[in-house]
Amino acid sequence: MKFRTLLAAASVAALGVAAQAEGVKVGMITTLSGGGAGLGIDVRDGFLLAVKQSGRDDIEVVVEDDQRKPEIAVQLADKLIQSEKVDVMTGIIWSNLAMAVVPAATAQGKFYLSPNAGPSALAGRGCHENYFNVSWQNDAFNEAAGAWTSENGIGKVFLMAPNYPAGKDMIAGFKRFFKGEVTEEVYTKLGQQDYAAEIAQMRASDADLVYYFLPGGMGISFMKQYAGSGADKAVMGPAFSFDQGILGAIGEAALGVKNTAHWSKDLDVPGNAEFVASFQAEYGRLPSLYAAQGFDTGLLVASAASKADVGDADAFRAALKEADFQSVRGAFKFGANNHPIQNIYMREVVKEGDIVTNRVIGTAATDHTDAYVGDCKM
Amino acid sequence: MSILLLIEQVLNGLQFGLMLFLMAAGLTLIFGVMGIINLAHGSLYMVGAFAAAGVAGATGSFALGLVAALAAAAMAGAIVEITVIRRLYTRDHLDQVLATFALILIFSEGTRWLFGSFPLFLDVPAALSGAVTLPGGIEYPLYRLAIIVIGLAVAAGLFWLIARTRIGIRIRAGESDREMIAALGVDISRLYTLVFALGAALAGFSGALVGAIQSVQVGMGEPVLILAFVVIVIGGIGSIRGAFVGAILVGLTDTLGRFLLPVLFGFVMDPSAATSVGSALASMLIYILMAAVLLFRPTGLYGRA
Structure with missing residues (x-):
């Protein structure tokens, strides 16, 4: 990480231009087996569809299955951070798993984008500048x-x-x-x-x-x-x-x-009908709310990656906060605690x-x- | 709270208990006769529900679905007995727990692979849908009434099978002395396969019946399995009669506890505290019942020392 930051800084200095976006590595921990796997699979499929449609080949996604168990999610997070060296993490479905993983990940300087689950602790006192909720606060x-x-x-x-x-x-x-x-x-x-x-x-x-x-x-x-x-x-x-x-x-x-x-497949906002059609064409089933959240999370990563280099944490954070993407829910922006303001x-x-x-x-x-x-x- | 509501809740408790009995009967039979702790019993319940949902979805007939559930669960049980369980009779319980736990994982992921990750649809047959008015003016779902009748019929059939038929005599003999009945010329391994398949069929049958009013999904068997273990521990491990009494006790305790405890605490506390204390205690109630039974009868109500 430090090496990459140095490298980025050096390239900026050498070229004297705005940060050249290099690849973003995304670590996704989600539930793919056991009860509740349907939710994780939808989030993953929505996310990957957005990345594919963005046409960017510099977004690499590593997907892991947490089996809906907090202890496994914690192990996977360690693995993704330490050996895979991801820049951005996402994917967790359940509030109790999010509470086990998110504070540790953001404390280590990683970005976490929640495609589901918004426990109140992370919206209030436990909020963090690197934690962005792209779904909803639980209430x-x-x-x-x-x-x-x-x-x-x-x-x-x-x-x-x-x-x-x-x-x-x-x-x-x-x-x-x-x-x-x-x-x-x-x-x-x-x-x-x-x-x-x-x-x-x-x-x-x-x-x-x-x-x-x-x-x-x-x-x-x-x-x-x-x-x-x-x-x-x-x-x-x-x-x-x-x-x-x-x-x-x-x-x-x-x-x-x-x-x-916050979303429905018949919601009349720009981009939603296209999302529903392309999801159905790609996977052969109707998208769910979770698929829509995964898709928006993918769009958010792609939009931030095209504005800033992930090696420059402050710039990337600012790019995330702008939420400059066409959400399938219509108007979407982040509030002061990086949680959605939406209909x-x-x-x-x-x-x-x-x-x-x-x-x-x-x-x-x-x-x-x-x-x-x-x-x-x- | 009216007396009618209380009677309705007693019916609900009976229905829940009879459903548990179908699960617990197979579990206790397998443990009593074969000495096997079968954690995969919940998976056989799931197999029954998925077979019923699959066949009922394809043919539109709930009855065919029930037949398919019985057949699929019995077959899965027989295969599991022949390939896995047979090797475990002489091992200690820890090995059995390990192997049958592995079976849970295999069944769960196998089912997911076959049917996908999303819950399946299985509806109550049209003839049994809706509610009927019982004497006294209680409106009660017809399907739950049918479950009570079916549960009682299966219990009666099982008692008859064990007490009155030749195969029942062999099962009881196998329970008391494995070597002796083998020496008398009874094909013990065939008997064991049969008992295991019977237990599995009962689990599959209850899975299919319950599947119509619950969610048919991977992992649906494990919560029921825990309750079934509570039932057989209360009733005395190995005893069918114990499983029956235990199941009714657990069904009534759980249902009435959920309903009455928050009301009872409401007399001495403010409503929101009563709700949270009452519902917390209600979910512990059957385990408290189990502990109390074990305190006074360490082998369960009908268990042998």
Whole structure:
């Protein structure tokens, strides 16, 4: 690293021109095996598609599988930093893995770009100039959903999430902007697959809306059981439980459910239709929210690499911060804590031909920023 | 909280317990008869669910999916017994744990390789979808009611098989003295393959039944496996009756605990503290139950010393 910096400095001095962009080496640690592998695969495929479309052959990507285990992610990070000598790291899906890897990586002078996961600790007091979140802060979708619920005159809600930090964050996010009454607040066991007891409580409750955050298989199980239970309350949640990879497994049971996200495949912004078409052509499936985040992260790396030399950390950081790329979510910029300022949309699950998918029905929050930016001192 | 809601939760607990019984019966049978700790039992559950989802998706028939689940899991069980487990009978439990743990990894990645990384779709058959109104005005999902009936029928069939049939006599004999029944001319290795395939078929069957209302995905078997181990430890390892009683106990304790504990704590604490203490304690409840049972009956409820 030091050698490379010297070399870059020398070449600048010798040529007397602006930094000549040399190659960027990206280390991607993501989940490619075991449960939850679908998310990591989508992030990886989106990222690689963006790099390919940028036409730059000086961006090298090393991909590693963390198996969704924090200890393995930490080992891989050490390997990428010490023996692969990467400049930029990205890829982590889960908040607990991000907390294990990101602070150490940024402290060693590496850039970290989060294509998913935005734990509040890294947005507030633990923010870092080399940490850029290209996805969302964990609370964002829920804050937007809470605001939308109140604006649409829904007064009573039933809240449910798994009993772990991200679950509690999501529910807290919803309550931050929701002005009505919370009739019940239920925390389930992480990984729980049978929701009969909770669904019986929902049916007995006098809430107008069930709002829940249950990522991955938990959400699939819940939604199938809820649809078959005869319960008729409206259901809403952040997009994680209603994304493309998951809707195929829930099927028509999810029709009509509302969910919040910063992206949707029908979002009418420049570049999005092209992204959806090219992703489908390349991989033979519809892109998910995670694929869109991976794609944007790839675009961000490419845009920064064309503006600055990664060897000049300050210039590269400034180039990242500009976020000078055409996000598939539309307007995108970084706030003071390097977290996104973006719109959050309300989507509805619909059927298009034989495919169950989402369409945008409105904007839940405009230029939404996170609640922790005030705690960030950098 | 009404009495109807409580009755509904008891039904939910029964249904959950009967599902666990199908898993635990195979596990306890295999341990009781063959002395094998089979960590890969959860993978056979997953194989059943994936076979059902695959066949039901291709043919549109849930019944065919169930048949496929039984066949695929039994076949996978027989193959595993012949190629791997057979070499482990004389080894100690640590070797068995190691080998069957390896099988979990092989099954998980193999399934991912065959079916992809995204969860599969398996829906409740149209005839069993929706809710029915029970006497007293409880609306209950028809499919869960069907699971209760099927679970009870399988339990009855299994008791009959073990207590009344020739093969059951051999299984019980093999349980008490392996060398002796081999000396009496019973083909012990065929018996073992059969028992293993039977246990696997039960796991696959329960995977397929549950798959219709849960997520069919890689790794779905491991959480259930842990619960099944809790069940057989409570019931007494090797005892089918113990597995039945243990499964119902665990099902009821878990379901009612999740529902009642936050309410109970609500009488003495403010709502948000009651919710978090109640749900934290509810997720520990079955392990507390297990510890309590072991304290008073170290071999489990129906275990032999």
